[in-house]
Amino acid sequence: MASVQNQVSSGSDGDLRYAAFDEKKRKRMISNRESARRSRMKKQQHVDKLIAEMSELQSQNKVVMQKINEATDRFVGVSSENNVLRAQLSELTDRLYSLNSVLHMVEEVSGLAMDIPQLPDTLMEPWQLPCPAQPITTSANMFNF
Template sequence: MSFHEEKIPVRFGCLPVHETMFTQGELEELFSLINQPVDPTSPGSGSQGSNQAVYSIPERKLRRMQSNRESARRSRWRKKRHVENLTSDLNRLRLENRELKNRLGLTMNYNLLLSTENQCLKSESMSLIVTLLDLYRTLETMISQ
């Protein structure tokens, strides 16, 4: 058996159809085309033609329409999933943004509170320094007398 005549064993039950975007029928048809033995003497083999089945023009149009419909269905499904993912991301980011704004507000309030407390401590420190200087002067006066 040459390379082209080997049949590829396929178990359709294990194929993840939802991941390939092909229907079960399309997968079976594709694998049947792959697994067909190649007859080197047939007019459709090699570079003289393709190994696809010969269909009449109305059958080809019908198959093409069905294929286009299925392709459009898959495209709509992918677009829907993409929009759902974007909506989910948008909601998650809005929630995260709201939480970050809340944290920022709390941090700013805490900063204001600490700044106010810092100003009070600076004022108290200045007041204590002045009192200490007055005490030094008083002490010097007492010592010098």
């Protein structure tokens, strides 16, 4: 009878150990699930934060691209206007040289002394402008985009 009692008591000790082990396992599983849930939440928050940052950077990129496009449009406009002005300068310079040559011919034929100034080549020597320099006026918000 002692051996039967010994087996029963050891069986109940085994059941208690198994129950304690099972309880630890259950607690560990719950803890792991909670940890995984927190990890997923952190990951989702990080992804949301990155998406918001990406959206902000995309909007900033659009603003910068608009400014670049506006500056490019201005540059193209000013460049084409500059080309027109250069063509006009060339045409007017040629006309002035022609008029000066006519005056030289008139001077030679008539014998009258005329004061015909020599024209500097403004494209080769821009510091020798044929007319006085005009002041350039600007405003404080001229370059605001």
